Amino acid sequence: MALKKTKQDQKGASTKRVAVIFGVTGLVGRELARKLTTKYSWKVYGIARREDKLFLKKTSNYHFISCDLLCKLDAQKKLSSLEDVTHIFWVTWASQYQLDTAECCDQNREMMSNALDAILPKAESLKHFSLQTGMKHYVPYNLRNIDIEFYDEDCPRASIGYNFYYVLEDLLKERLSAKKVDWSVQRPGLITGCSNRTLYNFMGCIAVYGSICKHLNLPFLFGGSKECWEETWIDVSDARLVAEQHIWASSDDQVTSINGQAFNTINGACFTWKEIWPVIGKKLGLEVPEDIFSSEFLYSKAMADKAGVWREIVEKKGLLETEMDELANWMFLDQLFRCPFKLLGTREKADRLGFRMRYTEASESISYWIDSMRDAKLIP
Incomplete structure (x- = not known):
């Protein structure tokens, strides 16, 4: 099914927009880089430890930076010069430890802290930080008895267990409020996309x-x-849709302020x-x-x-x-x-606030990405 156009499609490129994509080699990171550089003509810095062989259509407005975000010195060296950044997209995470552990929370906080410490002091034009987490925001791994079938963004946090999504949201609220930088959270379900650098692919x-x-x-x-x-049993989130919702949430022409708000980022079809x-x-x-x-x-x-x-x-x-x-x-x-x-959610909130792009069938989404993997010569 074809995508519907959003306001972003008609909007000109008169205002210079510069994005930093943390996790550019992942399922959504690749789509963000592709869309921002080719469809919207943004300047993009793509951040990952290793460059992506699949991002083949190089453009003059895409710049890859190899960086170990868990190393504070490397983050300072590689990122502190990015003074022209207007938007940050965080679509990465540290996966060394089991997800539902304090160590995982600490490591992910450290990684984001290192990035913020490097960029915030000089990025005076920074307008928005879009964080990607996931539908597991609603159900910690060690919690099994929950009587909710469809989650909305107002569901309270779980009171037990560890969830590094909570840690990252709290860190953004703490660090960006003083800087008067807006931020939002996108929560996809099972992501369909094309990457050879994704743990849960x-x-x-x-x-x-x-x-x-x-x-x-x-x-x-x-x-x-x-x-x-x-x-x-679960929602599918097409990487194309997730990327577009990141861009929509970060746009300057929102009718209603979405600062500090979260949005389920799902196809919306059972x-x-x-x-x-x-x-x-x-x-x-x-x-x-x-x-x-x-x-x-x-x-x-x-x-x-x-x-x-x-x-x-x-x-x-x-x-x-x-x-x-x-x-x-x-x-x-x-x-x-x-x-x-x-792990089922409602996408009513994003729809109500003006995001219209969606895919209706999980099978169509999966079929598209099988073709994409074939075109990239990842599969026969």
Whole structure:
């Protein structure tokens, strides 16, 4: 389904806008860089530890900076000179520690603090900071008994457990209020996009899995819980939509102030894996039998010895050289399809305040990104 235009499409480029994208090699970071440089003609600084091989259409207004944000000295050296920045997009996170731990909270706070310490003193034109977190804002990992099916942005924070999303929101409120810089939070669900630098890469998982199934003539099984298979269980967030909502939230022409507000960033259409799994399989070129659900099947077990098979596929098909674990995280896929609680939200708030862009079908979104991965020669 085609995207609807927003005010940003008609607005001219008379005002110079300069963005810093932290996490530019990720699913949403790549889309932000692509849209801002080619569609909106912003100047963009892309920040990551390693440059992205997939960002092929280089433009004069895109500048990559390699930086280790967990190193305060490196952040100061690489970022303190970015005095012309008007907008910051934070679409990264530190993943060394388990998500629901104090160590994870501390490390993510440190990473953002280092970036803010380097940029804020000289960035006098900074107008907006757009933070990306996620729908897990509503459900900490160690909390299991929640009687809410659809989350809205007014749901209170959980009173127990650790969630680094809360830490980052509090840090922005603390650091930016004195600077009179606006900020907002975008909360996507399961992101569909194209990247080989993303730890929780759903598209990479299913595309690699499907490619291996086709290569070895294996059944394209859905391994998970019956509830996840048969019920509407999670929201999909297309990376194109998430990027556009970041830009919308950061625009200068908001009718209503959104400073300090959060927005669910989801496609907004319900689906079940039972409905769309056969569609995904056919898109990947597979024959999909009727009996494809298995509560016992574990991707982490079935794919544990398939790294060599993936190398064979890459060589045979002339693909971009990648290791299997650069695209696929099998533990993530096992956890996703056995998630003990629903992660469904409403996007009424963003719609009410004027954001109109959306995709109606999860299967259309997934199909688009399979084609994108093929065009990037990540999958056959």
